[in-house]
Amino acid sequence: xxxxxxxxxxxxxxxxxxxxxxxxxxxxxxxxxxxxxxxxxxxxxxxxxxxxxxxxxxxxxxxxxxxxxxxxxxxxxxxxxxxxxxxxxxxxxxxxxxxxxxxxxxxxxxxxxxxxxxxxxxxxxxxxxxxxxxxxxxxxxxxxxxxxxxxxxxxxxxxxxxxxxxxxxxxxxxxxxxxxxxxxxxxxxxxxxxxxxxxxxxxxxxxxxxxxxxxxxxxxxxxxxxxxxxxxxxxxxxxxxxxxxxxxxxxxxxxxxxxxxxxxxxxxxxxxxxxxxxxxxxxxxxxxxxxxxxxxxxxxxxxxxxxxxxxxxxxxxxxxxxxxxxxxxxxxxxxxxxxxxxxxxxxxxxxxxxxx
Amino acid sequence: xxxxxxxxxxxxxxxxxxxxxxxxxxxxxxxxxxxxxxxxxxxxxxxxxxxxxxxxxxxxxxxxxxxxxxxxxxxxxxxxxxxxxxxxxxxxxxxxxxxxxxxxxxxxxxxxxxxxxxxxxxxxxxxxxxxxxxxxxxxxxxxxxxxxxxxxxxxxxxxxxxxxxxxxxxxxxxxxxxx
Numbered sequence: 001x002x003x004x005x006x007x008x009x010x011x012x013x014x015x016x017x018x019x020x021x022x023x024x025x026x027x028x029x030x031x032x033x034x035x036x037x038x039x040x041x042x043x044x045x046x047x048x049x050x051x052x053x054x055x056x057x058x059x060x061x062x063x064x065x066x067x068x069x070x071x072x073x074x075x076x077x078x079x080x081x082x083x084x085x086x087x088x089x090x091x092x093x094x095x096x097x098x099x100x101x102x103x104x105x106x107x108x109x110x111x112x113x114x115x116x117x118x119x120x121x122x123x124x125x126x127x128x129x130x131x132x133x134x135x136x137x138x139x140x141x142x143x144x145x146x147x148x149x150x151x152x153x154x155x156x157x158x159x160x161x162x163x164x165x166x167x168x169x170x171x172x173x174x175x176x177x178x179x180x181x182x183x184x185x186x187x188x189x190x191x192x193x194x195x196x197x198x199x200x201x202x203x204x205x206x207x208x209x210x211x212x213x214x215x216x217x218x219x220x221x222x223x224x225x226x227x228x229x230x231x232x233x234x235x236x237x238x239x240x241x242x243x244x245x246x247x248x249x250x251x252x253x254x255x256x257x258x259x260x261x262x263x264x265x266x267x268x269x270x271x272x273x274x275x276x277x278x279x280x281x282x283x284x285x286x287x288x289x290x291x292x293x294x295x296x297x298x299x300x301x302x303x304x305x306x307x308x309x310x311x312x313x314x315x316x317x318x319x320x321x322x323x324x325x326x327x328x329x330x331x332x333x334x335x336x337x338x339x340x341x342x343x344x345x346x347x348x349x350x351x352x353x354x355x356x
Numbered sequence: 357x358x359x360x361x362x363x364x365x366x367x368x369x370x371x372x373x374x375x376x377x378x379x380x381x382x383x384x385x386x387x388x389x390x391x392x393x394x395x396x397x398x399x400x401x402x403x404x405x406x407x408x409x410x411x412x413x414x415x416x417x418x419x420x421x422x423x424x425x426x427x428x429x430x431x432x433x434x435x436x437x438x439x440x441x442x443x444x445x446x447x448x449x450x451x452x453x454x455x456x457x458x459x460x461x462x463x464x465x466x467x468x469x470x471x472x473x474x475x476x477x478x479x480x481x482x483x484x485x486x487x488x489x490x491x492x493x494x495x496x497x498x499x500x501x502x503x504x505x506x507x508x509x510x511x512x513x514x515x516x517x518x519x520x521x522x523x524x525x526x527x528x529x530x531x532x533x534x535x
Contacts, residue, residue: 047504048497111490127504185444191453193460200464215443215452219436226432230425 019233034243037079039091045131049106052128054135055090059097063355065166066099066136070149073105074254075209080335083243089334089344096348101132113202113256118279125156129163142167142351147304151175151272158288167354169294169347172330174304176311177270181302182216187267194263203256210251216302273311292320294350298333299325
């Protein structure tokens with residue numbers, strides 16, 4: 001390498017280093033939180049802690065079939081789907097012409113410890129779907145379940161075969177819990193007593209959820225801080241990191257009864273996929289699902305490994321099914337630069353023609 | 357100083373560091389899991405910082421910085437894979453379950469006692485307790501549900517009335533309505 005080139009590269013590196021130092025100071029001394037969830041929306045309906053939001057359409061032409069997104073309950077906040085302008089799944093979908101609705105299950109407290117899976121599937125979801133249809137004046141809806149929201153939505157469709165659900169998208173939602181990787185092993189009934197935990201704390205505390213997720217990938221923080229240092233000179237990267245870091249450290253508790261049922265029925269018994277799960281005495285039969293189904297798994301998902309997500313296509317009766325396995329992890333499947341170029345266009349491309 | 361020499365030296369040092377760290381972690385998994393991870397990550401950063409300052413002094417190519425970052429990423433990935441293997445084991449799950457059991461045995465009663473003490477304190481101040489607020493919230497939720505049920509029933513009745521009205525209108529038009 002010519003001496004001049006080396007000198008030039010060093011100069012560039014020195015400038016970057018100066019920017020890194022300045023940014024680091026700014027980052028660690030900053031007191032204000034990044035502004036997340038900025039896509040304009042309206043509160044359509046509330047039931048208990050659950051809130052239904054409709055995002056204001058911005059596209060000239062809007063698909064007649066609205067999209068209703070059901071995320072995970074507890075664990076984390078749903079603003080990950082609308083992190084920052086230009087880095088938001090919801091903003092993208094709205095711009096693509098989808099009439100987009102999001103269910104926010106809410107932040108649970110002691111008063112919610114009696115909430116059950118039954119109530120979510122048989123009381124909350126049916127009302128929310130009805131409100132989506134009323135608000136959009138549509139006859140059918142597309143359900144998009146992410147993570148825990150996918151099996152809950154699947155239970156809802158299976159128990160309401162008459163419901164006007166035209167399409168169902170399962171994004172990183174565990175279905176066959178025997179293949180759910182670390183969590184299947186850790187929550188094996190020989191080692192994990194959900195009842196004892198609920199008895200001790202009333203619900204699953206946010207701090208324990210944090211510990212569990214940190215344990216899942218102990219090198220994640222190290223890796224993200226290394227990348228932050230490397231990209232500290234880049235304003236856009238730092239902005240994204242701050243927002244994502246805020247989200248990644250904001251864990252939510254899970255109500256006691258729900259958690260116990262979730263662990264014992266889904267993880268330990270794997271009853272849903274076996275057709276043995278009953279909610280309020282009604283058996284959940286996933287073969288009742290006949291709408292078009294798209295299943296999206298992530299290649300490096302530790303929370304819901306691709307194999308346990310993929311199981312969905314084998315248990316439904318739908319004629320129109322598709323399974324795709326995309327690069328990324330549980331979160332990077334739906335948030336971040338890679339998601340914007342891979343997963344979002346895939347969802348749009350599949351859903352668009354089926355939303356006419 | 358040749359580029360190949362640097363690369364080789366770096367690679368060896370990182371490999372050694374990663375191996376030592378992995379060994380330490382695996383040894384630790386056999387004991388009570390209360391790890392202080394920073395002591396195992398530190399060698400990576402210390403070596404990186406040392407090499408960086410050495411490079412600046414000796415005027416090496418900045419490409420080595422890229423190399424260092426790559427080694428760092430690869431080191432973390434190697435760690436991640438090693439930990440993954442250890443943590444996916446039944447042994448880890450059993451140890452984790454035992455640890456959680458002990459924690460719940462100790463923290464559960466403390467949590468309950470603290471709750472009781474908090475309740476007593478609020479009662480002494482004449483303030484509603486968490487349980488009372490929780491109870492009230494549940495009642496509000498119940499009232500909300502009842503309202504929703506009534507709304508649904510009213511909607512049903514309105515629907516029936518509308519269809520009845522339509523039937524009557526039709527019968528009236530056709531002259532089949534009995535007087």
